[in-house]
Amino acid sequence: MNAPSFTTYYHSPIGYMCIQGNMDAIQVARFCERPGPPQTDVPPVGQACLQQLAEYFKGTRQSFDLPLQPAGTTFQQQVWEHLKLIPFGKTRSYLEVARAVSGEKAIRAVGGANGKNPLCLLVPCHRVIGSDGSLTGYAGGVWRKEWLLLHEGVLQPEQQLSLF
Template sequence: MKTPTDTIHHDEMTSPVGRLQLVADADGLRGIWFEHERDPLVIPPHWIRVTAAHASTPIAMARAQLTEYFAGKRRRFDLPLHPIGTPFQLEVWEELARIPYGVTISYADLATRIGRPRAMRAVGAANGRNPLPIIVPCHRVIGRDGSLTGFSGGVEIKRLLLDHERAAPAGDLFA
């Protein structure tokens, strides 16, 4: 017998960084894939495509909030998330979600923030497996020397996201 979390929904949206595939279950958004991902999403036939008419789904919420983000009207996301990962990955992803809009940190900083300063490579690997890019802002983690290193959507998309956040006007966007 299937449980609600066995039912996977998906849809796509256009964005300034290309087409995004959104995937969710009843518990929340599970993943976002870029159009030219290094590990592209293969949609199984049993997944259900949702449309804009399904306004209460995590996918519809994500679509709306991502649209606001790209329009410069949203700096934080507030929607149910359900990433699947190891306890260590979940710990790293939770810390990623705490990086403020427009701020970058290094992999070493991220490792220190989770109390594992020597685990930079493991933190980098967990960062690279983040299933919710943009919303869980792995693009805000850069090399210690300021270099833009690996990103599932490609370094150019990482640069575009960081430039987008730097260009946003100051002020209260949450009012």
């Protein structure tokens, strides 16, 4: 995989996102504490990512249509490909993902791959929850996971899922 050739930032309702990629694909989309210096030469794929993120947060987009190149092991890639199949407004448990990808015994490995997903939102790892419905873990913070699931209608504002 080629090293990222651009970095740009998106200011979402739940914080800044750092977007990195090359001329062909998005390689990283992660929450960050603050943006770096603005980059004026963002290629079309980066501009498309920013536009699609804006649409998602406005509630007019439910899936992303972008070329992606996340760096990871073969197993991580398999998990991330499966996560892309979880529809907007739906969740799957870590156990369900493990069964679909490799078998029940892979549940911890699935959790690890989910946590290392470099493309949050674009590869919807926030839609993976505990078998008991708990919002276990999210690299961007469990409070963001809860916000995203509220945004997608999985949770209702008065509904409280266990955070741990």
